[in-house]
Amino acid sequence: MGVGGYELTEYIRRAGSLHQPRLLSHSAQFESDGLDFISHLLSSVLGSCHLLPWLHPTVSLSPPSLSPPSPALNLLPHAYPHPVDAFPLIPTRVVKSVLLPWKQLAPPLRLLWLPMGCVPMGHILYDEVMRYNPKNPYWFNRDRFVLSAGHGCMLQYALLHLAGYDSVLEDDLKNFRQWESKTPGHPENFKTPGVEVLLVKVLQMLSDWPFAEKHLAARFNKPNNEIIDHYIYVILGDGCQMEGIANEACLLAAYWGLGKLIAFYDDNHISIDGDTEIAFTESVDKRFEGLGWHVIWVKNGNTGYDDIRAAIKEAKAVKDKPTLIKVTTTIGYGSPNKANSYSVHGSALGAKEVDATRKNLGWPYEPFHVPEDVKAHWRRHVSAGADLEAEWNAKFAKYENKYKGDAAELKSIITDELPAGWEKALPISKPLLSLLNSPAEATRNLSQQNLNALVKVLPGLLGGSADLISSNITLLKIYGDFQKDTLEERNVRFGVREHGMEAICNGIALHSAGLIPYCATFFVFTDYMRAAIRISALSQAGVIYVMTHDSIGLGEDGPIHKPIEHLASFRAMPNILMLYPADGNETVSAYKVVVFNKKRPSILALSRQKLPQLAGTSIEGVEKGGYIVSDNSSGNNPDVILIGTGSELEITAKAADELKKRGKDVRVVSLVSWELFDEQSDAYKESVLPSSVSVRVSIEAGSIFGWEKIVGPKEKAIGIDRFGANAPAGRIYKEFGLTPETVVAAAKELC
Numbered sequence: 001m002g003v004g005g006y007e008l009t010e011y012i013r014r015a016g017s018l019h020q021p022r023l024l025s026h027s028a029q030f031e032s033d034g035l036d037f038i039s040h041l042l043s044s045v046l047g048s049c050h051l052l053p054w055l056h057p058t059v060s061l062s063p064p065s066l067s068p069p070s071p072a073l074n075l076l077p078h079a080y081p082h083p084v085d086a087f088p089l090i091p092t093r094v095v096k097s098v099l100l101p102w103k104q105l106a107p108p109l110r111l112l113w114l115p116m117g118c119v120p121m122g123h124i125l126y127d128e129v130m131r132y133n134p135k136n137p138y139w140f141n142r143d144r145f146v147l148s149a150g151h152g153c154m155l156q157y158a159l160l161h162l163a164g165y166d167s168v169l170e171d172d173l174k175n176f177r178q179w180e181s182k183t184p185g186h187p188e189n190f191k192t193p194g195v196e197v198l199l200v201k202v203l204q205m206l207s208d209w210p211f212a213e214k215h216l217a218a219r220f221n222k223p224n225n226e227i228i229d230h231y232i233y234v235i236l237g238d239g240c241q242m243e244g245i246a247n248e249a250c251l252l253a254a255y256w257g258l259g260k261l262i263a264f265y266d267d268n269h270i271s272i273d274g275d276t277e278i279a280f281t282e283s284v285d286k287r288f289e290g291l292g293w294h295v296i297w298v299k300n301g302n303t304g305y306d307d308i309r310a311a312i313k314e315a316k317a318v319k320d321k322p323t324l325i326k327v328t329t330t331i332g333y334g335s336p337n338k339a340n341s342y343s344v345h346g347s348a349l350g351a352k353e354v355d356a357t358r359k360n361l362g363w364p365y366e367p368f369h370v371p372e373d374v375k376a377h378w379r380r381h382v383s384a385g386a387d388l389e390a391e392w393n394a395k396f397a398k399y400e401n402k403y404k405g406d407a408a409e410l411k412s413i414i415t416d417e418l419p420a421g422w423e424k425a426l427p428i429s430k431p432l433l434s435l436l437n438s439p440a441e442a443t444r445n446l447s448q449q450n451l452n453a454l455v456k457v458l459p460g461l462l463g464g465s466a467d468l469i470s471s472n473i474t475l476l477k478i479y480g481d482f483q484k485d486t487l488e489e490r491n492v493r494f495g496v497r498e499h500g501m502e503a504i505c506n507g508i509a510l511h512s513a514g515l516i517p518y519c520a521t522f523f524v525f526t527d528y529m530r531a532a533i534r535i536s537a538l539s540q541a542g543v544i545y546v547m548t549h550d551s552i553g554l555g556e557d558g559p560i561h562k563p564i565e566h567l568a569s570f571r572a573m574p575n576i577l578m579l580y581p582a583d584g585n586e587t588v589s590a591y592k593v594v595v596f597n598k599k600r601p602s603i604l605a606l607s608r609q610k611l612p613q614l615a616g617t618s619i620e621g622v623e624k625g626g627y628i629v630s631d632n633s634s635g636n637n638p639d640v641i642l643i644g645t646g647s648e649l650e651i652t653a654k655a656a657d658e659l660k661k662r663g664k665d666v667r668v669v670s671l672v673s674w675e676l677f678d679e680q681s682d683a684y685k686e687s688v689l690p691s692s693v694s695v696r697v698s699i700e701a702g703s704i705f706g707w708e709k710i711v712g713p714k715e716k717a718i719g720i721d722r723f724g725a726n727a728p729a730g731r732i733y734k735e736f737g738l739t740p741e742t743v744v745a746a747a748k749e750l751c
Contacts, residue, residue, distance in 0.1 A: 117266050117268055117301070117329040117331065118152065118155055118235050118264070118266050118327075118329075119155065120301065120302075120303075120304075120305055120308055120327075121235060121264045121266075121301075121308060121327060122155050122156070122159050122235070123159075124305065124308055124309060124312070125145065125233055126145075126159040126162075126163055126381075127163075127378070127381075128309070129143075129233075129312055130142075130143040130145065130231075130233065131143045131230065131385075131388055132163075132381075132385055132388075133385030133386055133388060133389045134160075134163050134164035134165045134166075134194075134381055134382050134385050135164070135166070135382060135385065135386060136385075136386075136389060137165060137167065137193040137194045138193070139385075139388075139389045139392070140392075140414045140512070141227075141228065141229065141230050141392050142230060143230050143231045143232070143233065144196050144209050144230065144231075144232045144233070144511075145196065145232075145233050145234075145235075146196060146197060146199065146209070146232065146233070146234045146235075147187055147199060147234075147235055148199050148234055148235065148236035148237070148240045148263075149199075149235065149236055149237040149239065149240055149266070150186035150187050150198070150199040151185070151186060152235075152237075153183070153184070153185065153186055153187040153195075154176065154183075155235075156187055156194075156195065157172070157173060157176070157183045157187075157192075158173070160192070160194040160195075161173060162370075162374075162375075162378040163378055163381045163382075164378065164379060164381055164382040164385075165193065165194040166193075167182055167192050167193040167194050168182060168183060168192065168194065186198060186199070187199070188538075188539075189510065189539055189540075190538075190539065190540050196209075196510065197506070197507065197510050197539055198535060198538050198539045199535070208249075208503065208504040208505070208506060208507020208508055208510075208511065209232045209261075209507050209508075209510075209511045210232050210253060210256075210258035210259075210260050210261040210322065211252075211253075211256065211258065211504060211507070211508060212507065212508050212511035212512060212515060213228060213230055213232065213258075213260050213511070214256065214257075214258055214260065214487050215462070215482065215487055215488065216228045216410070216413070216512070217229065217487075218487035218488040219406075219409075219487075219488045220406050220409075220410050222399070222402075222403065225395065225398065225399050225402070225403075227392075227395060227396055227399050227410070230260065231260045231261075231262060231316070232260055232261050232262070233262050233263075233264070234261070234262070234263040234264065235263075235264045235266060236263060236264070236265055236266070237265070237266045237268075238266075238267070238268070238269065238270070238271055238276050238280060239271060240265075241265065241280070241284055242279070242280055244499075245499045245500055245503060245532075247287075247291070248497040248499055248500025248501075248503075249500045249503060249504065250288065250291050250293065250322075251291050251292070251497075252494070252495075252497070252500060252504065253293075253322045254291045254292030254293050254321055254322060255292065255484070256482075256483075256484055256487075257320045257321055257484045258321075258322050259318060259319040259320050259321055259322065259323075261322035261323070262312065262315045262316070262322070262323045262325065263322065263323070263324050263325065264325050264327055265284065265324055265325065265326045265327065266301070266327055266329060267284070267301075267326050267327060267328045267329065268328070268329045268330065268331045269331075270331045270340075270341070270342050271342070272342070273342070274342040275342065284324075284326060285297065285324075285326060288324045292321055293321055293322050293323065293324050294315065294318045294321050294322070294323040294324070295323070295324050295326065296311045296314055296315065296323060296324070296325045296326070297325075297326045297328070298311050298325060298326065298327045298328065299328050300328070301327035301328050301329035302329055302330055308325075308327065311325045311327075312325070336353070336356050337353055337356070338353060409459040410459075412459055412460070412514050413459055413460045413512050413513075413514035413515055414512060414513065414514060415513065415514060416512075416513030416514040416598060417514070418458070418514075418595070419457055419458070419459075422454070422457045422458060422595075423592050423595075425453045425454060425456060425457045426450060426453055426454070426588050426591060426592060427449045427450060427453050427584075427588060428588060428619070438584075438613050439610075440610035440611055440612045440613070441583075441584065441610055441611065441613075442473075442606070442607050442608055442609060442610050442611065443550075443581055443582075443583070443587050443606040443607045443611060443646075444471075444472060444473045444546075444548040444549075444606040444607060444608060445473055446581075446583075446584050446587040446588075446606075447473065447474070447546055447548075447587055447591075447604065447606050448473040448474060448475070450587060450588060450591040451474060451476060451518070451546075451591075452476060452477055452478070454591065454595065455476050455478065455479070455490065456478070458516060458595070459514070460512070460514040460515040460516045461476075461490070461516045461518070462476075462482070462490035462491075462492065462508075462515070462516075462517060462518075463490075463491075463492055463505065463517050463518035463519055463520070463544070463546075464482075464491055464492030464493055464494055464501075464518075464519065464520070465493075465494065465501075465519070465520040465521060465546075466494050466495065466496055466497060466498045466501050466519070466520070466521040466525070467493075467494070467495050467496045468520065468521055468522065468548075469491075469493075469520070471522070471548065471549070471608075472520035472521065472522075472546055472548045473548070474518070474520045474546055475491060476490055476491050479491055481493055494519070498521050498525050498526075498528035498529045499528050499529055499531070499532055501519045501521075501529070502519055502529040502532040502533060502536065502543070502545075503532040503535070504517075505517040505518070505519045505536075505541075505543045506532060506535055506536045506539060506541045506543060507541075508543075509536075509541035509542050509543050509598075510539060510541050513598070516542065516544065516595065516598075517543055517544070518543070518544035518545070518546050519543065519544075519545060519546070520545075520546035520547070520548065521547065521548075522547070522548060522549040522554075522561060522563075523547035523548065523549055523550050523551075523563045523566055523605050524549070524560070524561055524562060524563040524566065526545070526547060526563075526566060526570075526603070527566075533545070533570075533573070533576070533601065533603075534573065536576075536601040537573055537574060537575040537576045537600065537601055538575070540575065540599045540600060541601060542594075542597060542598035542599060542600065542601060542602075543601045543602075544594050544595075544601070544602055544604070545601065545602065545603040545604065546604055546606065547603055547604060547605050547606065548606045548607070548608060549561065549563075549606075549607075549608045550563065550580070550605040550606055550607050550608070550646060550647060550701075551563060551605075551607070551646070551647055551701035551702060552564075552701050552720065552724045552725070552729070552732045552733070552736065552738075553607060553608065553609040553647050553701060553729045553732075553733070554608045554609070554729070555608070555609070555727070555728050555729045555732070556726055556727065556728060557726070558724070558725070558726040559723040559724040559725060559726070561724075562723070562724030563605075563702065564702055564703055564720055564721075564722070564723060564724060565702070565703045565705070566605075566702065567580065567605065567645075567700065567702045567703070568702065568703045568705040568706050570603055571674050571675070571706055572706070575599075575600045575601075576600055576601050576602070576603065576675070577593065577594065577597060577600060577601070577602040577603065577673055577675050577676065578602075578603050578605070578673060578674065578675065579593065579594070579602060579603065579604050579605070579622075579672055579673045580605045580645045580646035580672055580673075580700075581604065581606070581622070581646060581672055582611060582614060582617060582644070582645070582646050582647070582649035582650065582670060582672070583611055583612065583613045583614050583617050583649075584613055584617075585613070585614075585617040585618060585619055585622075586617050586619075586622050586670065586672055587604075587606075588619055589618075589619040589620070589621075589622030589623060589672075590602075590604055590622060590672065591604075592619070592623070593622065593623055593673070593676070605646060607646065607647050609647065609729050611647060611650055612650055614629065614649060614650065614653055615629075615630070615653075616628075616629040616630045616653075616668070617629060617649075617670065621670065622670075622672045622673070622676075623676070624676060624677065624680050624684065625671070625672060625673040625674065625675065625676025625677030625678070625679070625680065626669055626670065626671040626672065626673075626674075626676075626677035626680075626685075626688055626689075627669065627670060627688060628667060628668070628669055628688055629649070629653065629668040629669065629670050630653065630656060630666075630667070630668045631665075631666070631667040631668070632660055632665055632666060633665035633666070633667060634665075636687065636690050636692075637665075637690065637692065637693065638665045638666055638667040638693060639664045639665045639666065639695060639751050640659065640664060640665075640666055640667070640693075640695040640696070640697065640747045640750065640751050641666075641667045641668075641669060641689065641693055641695065641696045641697075642655055642656050642659075642666060642667070642668050642669070642696075642697050642698075642699075642743060642747065643668075643669045643670075643671050643689075643696060643697070643698040643699075643710060643711065644668070644669075644670060644671070644698070644699055644700070645670065645671050645672065645700050646672075646700070646701075647701060648699045648700050648701055648738065649668075649670050651699055651738065651739065651740050651743060652668050652699055652743065653668055654740040655697075655699075655740040655741075655743035655744050655747070656668045658740060658744050659744055659747055664747070664751070666747075667693075669688055669689065671698075671710065674706075674710075689710070694712055694714070694715065695715065695747070695750045695751045696710070696711040696712060696715040696716075696750075697711065697715065697716045697717075697718065697743055697746045697747050697750065698710060698711050698716070698717045698718065698719075699717075699718040699719070699738060699742075699743055700717075700718075700719050701719070701720060701733070701736075701738055702719055702720060703719060703720065703721055704717040704718070704719035704720075704721060705721075707719065715750060716746040716747075716749070716750060718737065718738065718742055718743065718746060720736055720738075
């Protein structure tokens with residue numbers, strides 16, 4: 001493999017200080033007739049990342065350290081139930097140093113240390129431990145690998161390439177970090193099959209896939225047929241450990257007893273700013289032990305391959321808790337003058353040190369070379385992976401024959417095939433006359449009616465709240481709580497961990513296409529979740545966010561609990577649906593929309609205060625994002641268009657009634673979801689908001705940011721551009737001018 005064939009002098013001339021070196025050394029016994037698999041894996045990583053030298057078996061180091069010829073190496077078959085029990089000895093030559101210069105990486109400093117430091121872990125996982133099928137990256141019962149420190153993604157790309165994944169061919173490695181590349185600067189599940197999830201340097205999903213595996217296994221495994229049985233392996237770094245979300249997710253992983261989670265902590269004590277002692281001195285071991293994890297320390301991560309294997313074997317023997325394997329490595333190991341320093345992480349070695357390290361290697365070969373024997377060794381994963389999947393398919397066929405109902409449910413979760421007619425379970429509102437006479441109801445209560453109707457027909461629906469289940473009204477009444485001893489249940493108690501809750505739901509959504517996770521808290525607390533929600537949108541994870549206490553209408557809790565800018569901020573976020581329903585009809589339709597939209601997350605802003613059932617609201621209309629609720633004009637030419645959302649649609653309707661009494665032709669539009677409305681045809685949008693009608697007034701209990709594109713630059717958007725206040729809801733609405741009278745006055749001023 002090669003990228004441009006840079007020689008050292010040309011590399012230094014063109015790269016200068018932008019190139020960030022990383023050094024690593026491996027030392028072990030080389031068997032002359034064996035295959036130096038670790039070295040060649042590193043060669044792949046080096047070549048893939050614009051790296052210059054690496055050790056080839058024919059390179060003679062001085063002094064050479066060779067063992068007598070050995071019998072042919074046992075190429076371990078991949079279809080084994082407990083591969084750690086039968087690890088082969090992988091011979092390696094004594095390696096004094098490995099130079100890892102990188103080419104034009106931005107930001108360069110975050111991308112250097114992990115691909116080389118974690119190669120022993122990555123190699124052992126992909127070549128000896130994990131069960132997967134390279135030709136079907138989506139085989140359900142595969143082991144999952146998560147690179148929490150996503151900036152080290154070239155390690156994963158090299159492993160996928162060697163293992164035979166079609167998603168990472170040689171040209172893809174050459175196109176690292178380029179436009180439309182399958183090898184972007186952080187792993188992206190929607191770009192590269194074989195990459196499970198997009199992550200950026202944090203433990204955002206550490207307990208998510210183990211949760212899904214544990215839950216599904218509890219629901220569907222039988223005493224003599226464990227149809228669900230896979231592990232989740234994670235590599236993370238010092239930066240991941242510093243992030244606060246680590247504690248949220250890791251505590252839950254231990255509390256739930258997620259024994260199929262094995263995390264490797266690359267412990268090199270160096271961050272961009274220097275030694276981690278300047279900001280990070282805690283004992284990670286003791287913290288994880290306190291959280292309830294099993295902890296193992298591999299003290300020599302540079303050369304301790306057998307220690308890594310033994311740690312994995314020990315971790316797999318612990319069934320009732322997750323395992324952290326701390327693997328201590330030395331950054332820059334092998335550099336004559338800069339090993340174990342942050343300068344290896346944060347700046348180029350310089351020409352002199354590069355030359356010294358290169359001479360130390362004795363490396364005369366072109367970069368990016370992977371010998372044929374190495375390709376042949378890794379190629380076995382293609383046939384072995386196919387055998388693994390075929391074996392599982394045969395096992396599932398027997399399961400299906402014996403447990404038809406459970407098999408059908410599991411199939412729907414695996415394939416995301418919704419049950420026929422599922423939407424008929426939704427609580428469709430009553431006929432108009434009965435509807436108008438029904439009592440007012442908070443949309444958070446209406447939301448619970450929908451959740452409890454859907455859980456009876458959607459086997460993948462599950463979720464919970466961040467310690468607010470009685471306020472968010474999200475309890476699934478026919479199910480109990482997911483706990484260590486009741487793993488099959490579908491109410492999840494996340495505790496006061498909004499960020500961790502959302503990140504876990506991301507992973508649940510991405511684990512199986514038919515799992516439909518929801519999570520709930522107050523709308524304002526999305527501030528604690530925003531980073532994970534953004535990952536949700538990026539990763540195309542169809543999480544349902546049940547966000548109650550939608551506005552200043554929640555009353556006396558004061559401004560800290562009252563969302564103002566939140567609607568606008570999520571409307572600005574790509575690939576997310578922001579829905580703000582006004583009553584029963586619109587809430588039903590909102591749930592119909594979010595279940596169908598599995599490739600993008602959805603946020604439902606729901607009221608605490610009671611809202612009336614409104615005449616003219618439409619299930620079909622909500623599916624288009626915006627629609628006409630009422631109109632006494634003709635010819636698509638009203639005098640004024642009043643636009644409302646959510647809690648304020650009631651105000652809009654009352655203002656319209658008053659204007660009609662004054663002889664005005666008034667159209668009322670509900671704009672539940674800007675995103676859905678934007679996706680409609682130009683003809684439909686023109687039929688709802690005709691360009692010929694410039695007199696428009698909108699009202700929403702939130703920031704008016706963005707409303708100009710709906711009402712026009714000269715019209716009136718009524719909203720709130722300051723923080724909320726403390727008072728009962730009615731008083732606050734009046735003080736902020738969110739009243740029918742304000743809307744009427746604005747319309748009169750314009751027309």
